[in-house]
Amino acid sequence: METIKVLVQSSAGHDELNVEQSALPGVVAEQLKDDKWVTLEKKDGSTEILTKADLPSDKIDEADDVDEELDDEDKALQKAGGWADTFKETKNTKGKVVTAAKFESRFENVESATATHKAKGG
Amino acid sequence: MRVYNVIHKLGITDIEFDTISKELDCVEHSGTFIAKVTPKFMVWINHDAKHNIEIVPNHSKLMTPCRILFKTYFTFDTPKEIYVLHSLAQYRCDDNNPKYYAANLEELKDSIMERICDRRYVELGDLRQEYTYDEEKKKFQAEKRKELMIAQVNAIYWLFGEAVTDNTNNSARPNIPMIVKVFQRKNRRLAIIQYDKDHNVKRGGYMGSRWTEHIEAREFRANIYRPTQAQYNYANEGRELLWDSDSEVWLADDLLGKIPFEELSLVLKHSSDEKFTLMSAKDYGRIQKTIRIKLMEDSRKEQNSQARDKLVDNIDKSFNKGKIVRKGITFTHDSIEYNGIVLKADKIKEYVINQRCHLQDEPEFTSIYEGYIEWLLKLSNYKSCSRQTPSYYSEFEGKSELFIIKGVKVAVTKEHNMLFVNNHKVSKFDVAVVAKNAINYDTQEAYDKYVVETSRTNLKVQQAIMEGYIAFDISFSAGHNDNFLLKESKSVRISIPLLRDKNKNYTIINEVKYPVQNTEALFHIDEKPENYYRDGELNRAIKLLYKGIKGITPKAIGEMLTDGEKLYKEHYAKIEAEHEAKISKSKEFLAHAIKLSKATKIKNGYKVKGVSGTVYTINADTLAVYKGKDYLCIVDVGDYGLDMEADALKNDRIAKRLLALSKDTVVANEIYSRGDKMDQHWIELEQEG
Numbered sequence: 177m178e179t180i181k182v183l184v185q186s187s188a189g190h191d192e193l194n195v196e197q198s199a200l201p202g203v204v205a206e207q208l209k210d211d212k213w214v215t216l217e218k219k220d221g222s223t224e225i226l227t228k229a230d231l232p233s234d235k236i237d238e239a240d241d242v243d244e245e246l247d248d249e250d251k252a253l254q255k256a257g258g259w260a261d262t263f264k265e266t267k268n269t270k271g272k273v274v275t276a277a278k279f280e281s282r283f284e285n286v287e288s289a290t291a292t293h294k295a296k297g298g
Numbered sequence: 299m300r301v302y303n304v305i306h307k308l309g310i311t312d313i314e315f316d317t318i319s320k321e322l323d324c325v326e327h328s329g330t331f332i333a334k335v336t337p338k339f340m341v342w343i344n345h346d347a348k349h350n351i352e353i354v355p356n357h358s359k360l361m362t363p364c365r366i367l368f369k370t371y372f373t374f375d376t377p378k379e380i381y382v383l384h385s386l387a388q389y390r391c392d393d394n395n396p397k398y399y400a401a402n403l404e405e406l407k408d409s410i411m412e413r414i415c416d417r418r419y420v421e422l423g424d425l426r427q428e429y430t431y432d433e434e435k436k437k438f439q440a441e442k443r444k445e446l447m448i449a450q451v452n453a454i455y456w457l458f459g460e461a462v463t464d465n466t467n468n469s470a471r472p473n474i475p476m477i478v479k480v481f482q483r484k485n486r487r488l489a490i491i492q493y494d495k496d497h498n499v500k501r502g503g504y505m506g507s508r509w510t511e512h513i514e515a516r517e518f519r520a521n522i523y524r525p526t527q528a529q530y531n532y533a534n535e536g537r538e539l540l541w542d543s544d545s546e547v548w549l550a551d552d553l554l555g556k557i558p559f560e561e562l563s564l565v566l567k568h569s570s571d572e573k574f575t576l577m578s579a580k581d582y583g584r585i586q587k588t589i590r591i592k593l594m595e596d597s598r599k600e601q602n603s604q605a606r607d608k609l610v611d612n613i614d615k616s617f618n619k620g621k622i623v624r625k626g627i628t629f630t631h632d633s634i635e636y637n638g639i640v641l642k643a644d645k646i647k648e649y650v651i652n653q654r655c656h657l658q659d660e661p662e663f664t665s666i667y668e669g670y671i672e673w674l675l676k677l678s679n680y681k682s683c684s685r686q687t688p689s690y691y692s693e694f695e696g697k698s699e700l701f702i703i704k705g706v707k708v709a710v711t712k713e714h715n716m717l718f719v720n721n722h723k724v725s726k727f728d729v730a731v732v733a734k735n736a737i738n739y740d741t742q743e744a745y746d747k748y749v750v751e752t753s754r755t756n757l758k759v760q761q762a763i764m765e766g767y768i769a770f771d772i773s774f775s776a777g778h779n780d781n782f783l784l785k786e787s788k789s790v791r792i793s794i795p796l797l798r799d800k801n802k803n804y805t806i807i808n809e810v811k812y813p814v815q816n817t818e819a820l821f822h823i824d825e826k827p828e829n830y831y832r833d834g835e836l837n838r839a840i841k842l843l844y845k846g847i848k849g850i851t852p853k854a855i856g857e858m859l860t861d862g863e864k865l866y867k868e869h870y871a872k873i874e875a876e877h878e879a880k881i882s883k884s885k886e887f888l889a890h891a892i893k894l895s896k897a898t899k900i901k902n903g904y905k906v907k908g909v910s911g912t913v914y915t916i917n918a919d920t921l922a923v924y925k926g927k928d929y930l931c932i933v934d935v936g937d938y939g940l941d942m943e944a945d946a947l948k949n950d951r952i953a954k955r956l957l958a959l960s961k962d963t964v965v966a967n968e969i970y971s972r973g974d975k976m977d978q979h980w981i982e983l984e985q986e987g
Contacts, residue, residue: 183887183890185887185950185953185954187880187947188879188880188883189879189880189881189883189885189886189946189949189950190883190884190886190887190950211935213954213957213958213965215891215894215957215961217894223894223895223960223961224961224964225957225958225960225964225965227964227965227968290887290890290891290894290957292891292950292953292954292957292958293934293935293936293950293954294934294935294936294954294958294965294968294972295932295933295935295954295955295958295969296933296935296968296969296973297930297931297932297933297969297970297972297973297975297976
């Protein structure tokens with residue numbers, strides 16, 4: 177299976193991991209939950225930055241059937257990569273509905289992921 | 299003046315005399331008013347010199363009538379605020395020597411801004427009056443000071459074009475200055491600081507004639523910051539800070555309102571090497587123990603009856619009901635419980651009140667538990683003059699104290715100046731650690747076994763045995779006393795293997811096993827000699843090696859010192875290599891970020907374009923971010939406390955800025971909402987988005 181390079185800002189300059197494509201959403205989710213921004217580099221050279229607001233939540237006020245769908249999907253993903261657990265306590269900060277499937281779709285054709293600490297206005 | 303007009307043929311007209319006469323009545327004016335200019339002379343009213351009319355040589359072509367304030371000349375009418383600001387920030391000399399011209403009020407404001415912001419701070423309400431003992435005069439001065447302060451604050455609002463609002467903050471804590479208003483213009487921040495003084499000041503000072511005066515007053519001052527100052531990014535409303543003549547400590551957001559004045563002043567006292575310290579909760583956590591111990595030391599030494607009364611009052615008010623639950627921690631008068639772990643002791647109530655544990659915003663059980671033992675055992679900060687790291691020893695005075703943690707009993711007793719834990723003698727340097735470690739044991743038997751072991755071998759030796767060696771660096775200076783044979787100064791690293799066998803310590807040097815007869819002597823080798831001239835470093839090291847290791851030969855010592863030079867070089871080469879590796883990895887990280895953000899290298903830094911179309915520049919040295927000429931505050935989150943000077947960290951922080959700024963519209967909300975909301979750029983970006 178294809179592996180993706182994940183660079184994480186650290187006191188050692190940075191740490192570098194090689195993560196299997198299926199585990200990438202989980203690894204990135206962990207970094208987002210750890211209060212970091214993650215820049216995804218796509219194979220076509222374009223980039224996008226993910227924040228905590230992009231994380232899906234299992235606590236979204238939606239119709240029951242959607243919840244069930246989400247649960248099933250979560251379970252399936254949990255079996256595949258074991259990363260869905262990382263969303264258990266996450267609430268989408270912008271209040272938008274982000275499904276796990278939508279979150280995962282952002283990781284198609286990813287060349288690398290780079291996690292950095294955040295900054296705020298002083 | 300009219301006579302002078304005739305003698306010197308000044309050509310002052312009656313209309314001009316009228317103007318002079320009217321201007322002389324304006325006693326609230328300051329600066330210089332120029333009424334008449336001839337090719338040779340100028341006639342002016344010098345308001346700063348008792349409003350005198352002066353005839354001075356003319357070196358410039360000025361239009362009349364005009365004024366000169368802040369080295370700037372202008373011909374338009376000025377509002378009263380100009381004079382108030384002039385009293386705050388006029389140039390000390392040649393203030394009336396015109397260097398600039400202001401065509402309108404805005405240009406004059408720019409000059410005033412430059413002038414005010416050229417200094418570090420301005421005291422508001424400074425009457426420049428001598429100290430008086432007269433209570434009536436004091437009262438009068440206080441009222442005048444208040445009037446002046448109000449006028450000055452209002453003038454500052456006017457200068458920055460803002461409507462005057464009351465920014466006094468009644469939640470500001472006594473003796474801890476707080477920023478109550480911040481103005482920002484052209485990369486300068488002017489912070490109005492409210493300082494509610496409520497303390498005693500010693501007056502006098504000869505032969506015990508000192509007396510104490512209680513000061514209770516609200517004062518204000520304006521501090522000015524530039525982007526080159528680290529303080530700039532943190533100058534926002536609600537910020538608490540404390541300063542003395544050398545340094546200043548600011549509280550980070552997570553500590554605002556939480557650190558008592560006594561602790562903050564101690565932090566300030568011990569931060570004299572740093573001009574500016576931003577103390578975050580993490581930093582505070584690191585030094586909290588030292589502060590707490592120092593405070594306990596101080597309070598033991600200086601506690602007076604008044605302080606006692608206050609303490610008793612607090613006890614009555616806060617903790618008399620018997621039980622408080624905070625963040626899952628239950629405090630009662632004889633126990634503290636968290637998650638099933640119970641600390642029981644008779645003095646819990648006294649400790650909780652004394653250390654305000656129940657009042658902390660984020661009480662943490664382990665820290666409270668360790669604090670109790672430190673408080674109980676009266677730890678003192680011991681810092682040997684020859685060692686960098688402080689250690690702590692117990693000044694325990696009582697005969698016996700008992701506490702129970704997770705069912706394990708710990709009894710500390712003192713007999714004939716020796717300390718015992720559960721009846722086993724323990725070093726005064728170890729007793730606190732041994733007592734604290736009780737939390738790690740589930741049974742009394744296991745803990746007592748550990749105490750017995752520590753009683754035989756102190757913790758420092760245990761640590762060395764666990765690591766397998768004692769290692770330290772020694773430097774020998776050339777040409778001094780016993781080192782006169784050395785041609786140049788040398789540093790060596792000595793590593794003495796340490797092993798324990800049948801309750802005795804041994805070392806092995808060049809495959810020969812020697813008994814260690816005095817382990818403590820070996821730990822003292824790297825300390826500086828007390829009397830350098832009598833006993834140099836080399837001689838001292840040799841003596842202690844003889845003292846510490848039984849039967850060691852001169853040859854073995856000689857070889858150990860010779861090998862030590864090589865060991866020293868290898869050791870530090872390894873550290874240097876690790877450092878280089880970090881820098882190398884951070885450079886890779888930065889190169890990666892440059893590629894992703896499509897940033898370009900410019901002189902002094904990098905240029906990157908955000909998705910909003912905004913072009914940002916980053917100074918690679920200071921990490922300052924600019925949008926055109928405007929400085930944008932960026933404060934790093936999550937990597938607080940690391941060495942800002944470290945090259946590796948700097949590269950990482952540039953990389954972080956490049957990646958975030960290249961997606962400015964996405965991160966704008968977080969940058970703005972988590973920050974102090976001074977830079978409107980982020981909110982504008984979000985609104986655009």
